[in-house]
Amino acid sequence: MIKDDATRLSLKTELLQRVEVLGLQQALFPSTEESIDEIVRQLESLNPTEHPLNPKHLPLLLGDWQLLYASRGTVVTRPLASLPNFGGGIKIKRVWQKLVASDAGNILASNSANFDLPLLGEWKVQADGVWIWATDEQTAKVSFSSFSVQATKPLGLSGWNLPELKIPVLEFLRNEAVWITSYLDEEMRVGRGATGNLFVFRRENYL
Template identity: 25%
Template sequence: MPNSMDANMDFKTNLLEAIAGKNRGLLASDRDRVAILSAVEKLEDYNPHPKPLQEKNLLDGNWRLLYTSSQSILGLNRLPLLQLGQIYQYIDVAGSRVVNLAEIEGIPFLESLVSVVASFIPVSDKRIEVKFERSILGLQKILNYQSPLKFIQQISTGKRFLPADFNLPGRDNAAWLEITYLDEDLRISRGNEGNVFILAKV
């Protein structure tokens, strides 16, 4: 019988192979989604950090989305003449803040950006309640967007990106996110709408 570390590596390899070529879920068939969810569940059973919110050094930082079942995210690919680029999620545990950022690619000078800024409150060792506070939408050129990290640093200083920066009303903007797997370079989360998110540390 393989030990837990061997099993972890095997299941992690299986999951990464299952999501390879699926373009974050855009190219996943129903059969693919079932196989990916099965691979996720097997890896979750070997989570090396069952109390991920206590693992600040691992959790902090910028993460790139590898796969999701969220249709609200994948639906950004349906914008006319544009397509979904890279998607990032930045976590600041000490500041209790999350920044979601999606790059929208396409015709030159029409490259865009969709970002949502949220605060969070831990409610268990692995679950956070999230409150969405700001939405930033606009052309990358107008926002002077250069890189995810620089953009996130600007947000952290309190910079506003008017007229593309909107405060979100308090009602109906709460959600929860549960971290079900965490290691040095991979994170799996599940959301309140039943969606799965697989991310790699940048």
């Protein structure tokens, strides 16, 4: 166990260093970074939380998580990357996820992103949904009930907040996605989609 803990710490340190060198823009947009993916796979093999979606692990799972790396981008960054002259202006400032327990025994998830648009200022987009986990206590089905967009610094002016535009998703239009929590400790979390896209999160304000 001591050896595994030392190896995990070393892998996490290397992972954070490589992501920092990569830079936020490249880390969150579709790219091939096999060295980072391999480090994540090694971490997953040393996962200290065997059933991360077990209710007893909820205190470890819930909270605010900053997205550090997405191997194939995200639902926000993939469309942005396809825009003409993308590199000339749009800047991702922050992507994070908030997980809270619901009264129904599920997990409520809010996925948010802040980004700058040329001439239009800073904007926030958010998707709110729910996790319903399976019996393996590692896999969840995720569906989103609403999306919202808000100009947090319109035209780059601080102190101005335009009203949030929230768009509900009708129940019959909601699609379910598979989400696997493949690694979880007090600082870091790894999730995988059905197609293998991996996401590395770090708990916000972790010391």
